[in-house]
Amino acid sequence: xxxxxxxxxxxxxxxxxxxxxxxxxxxxxxxxxxxxxxxxxxxxxxxxxxxxxxxxxxxxxxxxxxxxxxxxxxxxxxxxxxxxxxxxxxxxxxxxxxxxxxxxxxxxxxxxxxxxxxxxxxxxxxxxxxxxxxxxxxxxxxxxxxxxxxxxxxxxxxxxxxxxxxxxxxxxxxxxxxxxxxxxxxxxxxxxxxxxxxxxxxxxxxxxxxxxxxxxxxxxxxxxxxxxxxxxxxxxxxxxxxxxxxxxxxxxxxx
Amino acid sequence: xxxxxxxxxxxxxxxxxxxxxxxxxxxxxxxxxxxxxxxxxxxxxxxxxxxxxxxxxxxxxxxxxxxxxxxxxxxxxxxxxxxxxxxxxxxxxxxxxxxxxxxxxxxxxxxxxxxxxxxxxxxxxxxxxxxxxxxxxxxxxxxxxxxxxxxxxxxxxxxxxxxxxxxxxxxxxxxxxxxxxxxxxxxxxxxxxxxxxxxxxxxxxxxxxxxxxxxxxxxxxxxxxxxxxxxxxxxxxxxxxxxxxxxxxxxxxxxxxxxxxxxxxxxxxxxxxxxxxxxxxxxxxxxxxxxxxxxxxxxxxxxxxxxxxxxxxxxxxxxxxxxxxxxxxxxxx
Numbered sequence: 263x264x265x266x267x268x269x270x271x272x273x274x275x276x277x278x279x280x281x282x283x284x285x286x287x288x289x290x291x292x293x294x295x296x297x298x299x300x301x302x303x304x305x306x307x308x309x310x311x312x313x314x315x316x317x318x319x320x321x322x323x324x325x326x327x328x329x330x331x332x333x334x335x336x337x338x339x340x341x342x343x344x345x346x347x348x349x350x351x352x353x354x355x356x357x358x359x360x361x362x363x364x365x366x367x368x369x370x371x372x373x374x375x376x377x378x379x380x381x382x383x384x385x386x387x388x389x390x391x392x393x394x395x396x397x398x399x400x401x402x403x404x405x406x407x408x409x410x411x412x413x414x415x416x417x418x419x420x421x422x423x424x425x426x427x428x429x430x431x432x433x434x435x436x437x438x439x440x441x442x443x444x445x446x447x448x449x450x451x452x453x454x455x456x457x458x459x460x461x462x463x464x465x466x467x468x469x470x471x472x473x474x475x476x477x478x479x480x481x482x483x484x485x486x487x488x489x490x491x492x493x494x495x496x497x498x499x500x501x502x503x504x505x506x507x508x509x510x511x512x513x514x515x516x517x
Numbered sequence: 518x519x520x521x522x523x524x525x526x527x528x529x530x531x532x533x534x535x536x537x538x539x540x541x542x543x544x545x546x547x548x549x550x551x552x553x554x555x556x557x558x559x560x561x562x563x564x565x566x567x568x569x570x571x572x573x574x575x576x577x578x579x580x581x582x583x584x585x586x587x588x589x590x591x592x593x594x595x596x597x598x599x600x601x602x603x604x605x606x607x608x609x610x611x612x613x614x615x616x617x618x619x620x621x622x623x624x625x626x627x628x629x630x631x632x633x634x635x636x637x638x639x640x641x642x643x644x645x646x647x648x649x650x651x652x653x654x655x656x657x658x659x660x661x662x663x664x665x666x667x668x669x670x671x672x673x674x675x676x677x678x679x680x681x682x683x684x685x686x687x688x689x690x691x692x693x694x695x696x697x698x699x700x701x702x703x704x705x706x707x708x709x710x711x712x713x714x715x716x717x718x719x720x721x722x723x724x725x726x727x728x729x730x731x732x733x734x735x736x737x738x739x740x741x742x743x744x745x746x747x748x749x750x751x752x753x754x755x756x757x758x759x760x761x762x763x764x765x766x767x768x769x770x771x772x773x774x775x776x777x778x779x780x781x782x783x784x785x786x787x788x789x790x791x792x793x794x795x796x797x798x799x800x801x802x803x804x805x806x807x808x809x810x811x812x813x814x815x816x817x818x819x820x821x822x823x824x825x826x827x828x829x830x831x832x833x834x835x836x837x838x839x840x841x842x843x844x845x846x847x848x849x850x
Binding site for chain 2: 315317346347350351352353354355356357358360362364365366367368377378381382423426427430
């Protein structure tokens with residue numbers, strides 16, 4: 263009996279105006295699974311990720327995280343929108359890392375990390391700071407606690423961003439092209455942090471162009487194009503032996 | 518200095534001797550000198566006209582500059598500026614947040630407020646508050662359908678100062694709301710998104726993440742507004758507030774030294790706005806933290822650096838050789 267999925271999507275649709283970005287996404291992510299999503303830009307990868315923590319509302323279909331509907335509750339056969347308070351509470355259990363880091367520039371690295379635990383979870387500053395220090399130490403920035411984001415390199419900023427997300431002790435981590443904005447020589451440090459997270463058993467969904475990471479760390483690989491899942495399976499199989507012509511075309515360009 | 522290549526701190530590419538710094542003859546700008554002379558001549562003419570004007574008594578200016586009434590009036594002007602700006606900024610932030618609210622009622626109320634108070638002259642608004650007693654002789658606040666009620670004579674309640682604070686503050690709030698709104702919009706959308714993704718709710722995101730970053734955009738025009746307010750308080754004369762303008766007019770009504778007292782008031786307005794300008798510089802510097810790698814130097818630091826660099830500069834071309842010997846490039850010192 264497999265574990266109940268951490269994320270389950272059923273025929274998820276999303277449009278921005280007339281532009282249909284997601285046209286029926288079905289997938290399941292098991293606890294402790296690392297799923298990588300690849301595909302050309304504009305294929306809907308990032309939008310799907312943002313739907314999972316309800317930064318975007320889906321138009322049709324169903325989306326569950328940890329067995330609970332995202333953004334709604336079902337009662338008497340109808341969907342009711344959840345109040346802001348509940349949506350935020352659920353978001354706080356899902357960590358998200360952005361392509362452009364989005365660290366808070368007016369705060370130091372440590373202040374970035376402890377902001378949400380202190381203000382959202384109401385942890386005492388001392389407790390949050392202690393864990394924040396440990397987390398920054400873990401991502402290799404134990405000596406840059408008081409640095410402002412602008413004083414850090416892109417790779418360092420992204421590692422602070424990962425520590426910031428982990429500080430909320432999430433049950434699921436979403437990575438939206440975490441290394442796409444980095445200089446090539448800084449990518450490795452960030453991927454190593456993600457790899458060690460995966461080894462610890464964190465459930466992760468990673469939108470990425472790093473095929474090496476997808477092959478070595480990912481448990482599953484999804485190839486998306488123009489709002490559909492074209493092909494999914496074990497990374498080795500999808501990358502090594504793609505079945506669909508579109509997958510072959512895409513891989514031939516990125517590999 | 519041939520032993521440079523042996524220095525382990527110097528990378529191989531930099532091993533060559535650094536050539537002497539360029540000391541070119543600077544380009545001359547004769548027209549700058551000509552224009553400076555013209556400006557000085559015009560300035561001297563203007564000053565001469567006023568200083569030697571037979572009807573202008575500078576001794577009167579000196580006599581009234583530190584007059585007790587004038588000093589007191591300057592304090593009232595500063596006080597009124599401060600209170601009106603506090604009302605304006607506080608209400609302005611509230612209006613800006615309401616204007617950007619997803620709640621349609623809130624944004625409509627804010628839109629209407631800004632439309633109304635920005636669209637009518639502040640002098641008319643002051644006039645309205647000062648004369649409100651003529652249409653509402655008593656002001657009452659009560660809980661509807663009960664007998665709990667508080668009421669007061671409007672004339673007693675609306676003092677000249679309160680009328681001025683209402684008129685200036687409520688008007689200022691409309692302008693401040695637009696300034697704050699511009700600041701909020703200037704903050705990268707990704708900041709809000711990242712905060713939401715951490716589970717932070719709207720009011721918290723606004724207070725902790727967006728507004729502190731918006732300050733950088735908000736502070737400069739707010740300084741501008743404050744200096745503008747300092748002078749706009751002169752309109753409070755219509756509500757008989759004894760600020761600088763009204764007081765100098767009262768005095769000149771007695772002694773007929775109209776221009777002299779206008780000069781006295783102008784000197785005080787200039788002095789106070791100069792002080793505010795200095796404050797503004799330091800506040801802007803404070804809010805630049807995090808958005809620039811290094812803070813801009815304060816004027817005092819700049820002066821010190823200028824003096825220091827003056828000494829550290831190499832002397833003229835003729836003495837470059839001995840200077841280079843004393844300060845060898847890449848010496849690691």
